[in-house]
Amino acid sequence: MGMLSGKVAMVTGAAAGIGRATALKFASEGARVSLSDIDEDGGDATASMIRERGGDALFVKGDVADPSDVAELVAKTVARFGRLDCACNNAGIEGKVVPLAEQPLENFERVIAVNLRGVFLCLQAEIRQMLKNGGGAIVNLASVAGLIGFPGLAPYVASKHGVNGLTKNAALEYSKLGIRVNSICPGGIDTRMLDSLAAQSTGGKLTTGELMNPLHPIGRIGTPEEVAELVVWLCSDRASFITGANIPIDGGFVAQ
Incomplete structure (x- = not known):
């Protein structure tokens, strides 16, 4: 029996990286899993990995910045599995790495649309469904960029600070109704996003490891699987007072 046996879990951005690792961890702990991403091939691959390991998964292609896509994801999850826990x-x-005064408006708007509006829309749809179930647990992916600033990443930093704020507000409003809401703030994690940020920041002169490992007191960047462990634990009853x-x-990043 896993920590989440009999539960239904939903993961957005599940085609790769932290999302894929989290979906696999949910399934390994006994949950049936609904997945979403704009990358259909990657999302299908994650769902296939879960099924190959004996789990049950549904993939629904969608953009979290689109209210109709978010509504469809939750509706299809409930139609298939009966609930959402x-x-x-x-x-x-991540967007473009450019000083604030030079940031294209379209870059700012797209980063906010996906990273902040997307979380807002998902929270609304998830909470409405969880209230019907009698409760649930939600984890939002923020970032250390939601706790401190990063030169060149103003839209991303603004979006992730917003995610942390939404998390606190949702928790205050719905905890007494049985819904726990937390956010996690990863430091450098071995993903395609981090590779892109490293490449943009150094013009390709340094590898991701060369740039990011020294910034973490623990001496290395993290893995998607390490992040997935925290996400799934926070969704379990073992985190019932959080x-x-x-x-x-973050390997000590913001402790410096």
């Missing part, structure tokens, strides 16, 4: 709002983009928290998982 856990959700990980992971979908996000809500409204913005939790760093």
